[in-house]
Amino acid sequence: MNSAVSRRLFLGGGATLAGAGALGASVHVAAASSPATLPSFGPKAGVAKLNANENPYGPSKPALEAMAAASGQGAYYVGESVGMLKAMIAERNGVAPEQVSLSAGSSGVLTYLAVAASKQGSILGPDLFWDTTVKKAVQQGGEIVRTARTADMGIDLDAMYAAIDDSVAMVQITNPNNPTGMLLDGDALRAFCRKASKKCLVLVDEAYNELTEDPEYNSMVPLIKEGHDVVVARTFSKIYGLAGMRVGYMIASPENTELVNRFGLGDYAMNQAGVAAAVASYNDFGFLAISKSKIIEARDMVTQATTEVGLTPLPSQTNFVFVNLGDLDAEIFRQKMAARNVLIRGIYGDYTHWSRVSMGRLEDVKRYVKALPAVLDEMNA
Numbered sequence: 001m002n003s004a005v006s007r008r009l010f011l012g013g014g015a016t017l018a019g020a021g022a023l024g025a026s027v028h029v030a031a032a033s034s035p036a037t038l039p040s041f042g043p044k045a046g047v048a049k050l051n052a053n054e055n056p057y058g059p060s061k062p063a064l065e066a067m068a069a070a071s072g073q074g075a076y077y078v079g080e081s082v083g084m085l086k087a088m089i090a091e092r093n094g095v096a097p098e099q100v101s102l103s104a105g106s107s108g109v110l111t112y113l114a115v116a117a118s119k120q121g122s123i124l125g126p127d128l129f130w131d132t133t134v135k136k137a138v139q140q141g142g143e144i145v146r147t148a149r150t151a152d153m154g155i156d157l158d159a160m161y162a163a164i165d166d167s168v169a170m171v172q173i174t175n176p177n178n179p180t181g182m183l184l185d186g187d188a189l190r191a192f193c194r195k196a197s198k199k200c201l202v203l204v205d206e207a208y209n210e211l212t213e214d215p216e217y218n219s220m221v222p223l224i225k226e227g228h229d230v231v232v233a234r235t236f237s238k239i240y241g242l243a244g245m246r247v248g249y250m251i252a253s254p255e256n257t258e259l260v261n262r263f264g265l266g267d268y269a270m271n272q273a274g275v276a277a278a279v280a281s282y283n284d285f286g287f288l289a290i291s292k293s294k295i296i297e298a299r300d301m302v303t304q305a306t307t308e309v310g311l312t313p314l315p316s317q318t319n320f321v322f323v324n325l326g327d328l329d330a331e332i333f334r335q336k337m338a339a340r341n342v343l344i345r346g347i348y349g350d351y352t353h354w355s356r357v358s359m360g361r362l363e364d365v366k367r368y369v370k371a372l373p374a375v376l377d378e379m380n381a
Ligand SMILES: Cc1ncc(COP(=O)(O)O)c(C=O)c1O
Pocket: 052, 053, 104, 105, 106, 107, 108, 130, 174, 177, 178, 205, 207, 208, 234, 235, 236, 237, 243, 246, 247, 248
């Protein structure tokens, strides 16, 4: 940022240094909130943002109203609202409020647990999953061990179980998985969790659970109540459409909750507006149903369109689709889409011929579908 811009931001547009008086004195910066001085939030006009698994149908109207009210009290640290959110989550899941840990997105609790576990041994995961938080632990000296996938790009639970030895402190499964979008069968995963948790802690990241056909069947939360050493992470970033408001949570035994809380700031890290939005959205089943139906409509559209042009989309139970581009390079594909103002994800590790597209607004997904044949023609030319 050049100094003129930074000074303008600091002083709020019209104000001048001379008018502000000495630094540290009471400076009236009301003009700082004028739109001219604010950065843009969200995608720029004309851009189809399909690269981060967000839900553009959020925040819901009640969430927006709750945020406005909470922002008015933004001078104060969170208090009653976090207690209310934890109580709501605890009640729905049949656990005690003390078994719910909140953080800024589920990334917070996932990172704290990864760091905690990696002090006791390695973290075992499939070759491809949302491993951003485990990488934070690796940066601090932790180790990740990966098992090969099944032939159909799924998570190989047998291979994972066979790989658990005394050096493994935690197994991490993302279900449905990101970036594949694929879902493990609920009963198969339950059986795995029951036996694996006798050997080490099992973390199931259920960020996209609400988007699956049968969320209750697919959730591992009941295993925690049965006393298995299982922890479940959830988020308000996906179906609730609150990615930017940063609210996620973990459900765990009191001991595992204590482990997580040792590394995080707990309630102190939460923000008023985010918590208010989460409280207002949690039981808004009408909004959730609308979001889900739009996402499924978009997903069907992408599945059909990619198949029609000869590509192979994986079966997804999430708000994104992982598409096999055959022998085409996923980074070049991303660049050609970006040139048409359609933003999608680039390459994941060794998966150089796979491309992930998120379900944004229907009109934006239609732009992806429309661009598809032209981009492929260019790449095949
Ligand atoms: C599987 C999975 N877990 C967790 C997250 C973290 O999201 P958040 O920190 O917004 O809850 C993501 C984000 O994309 C994800 O894909």
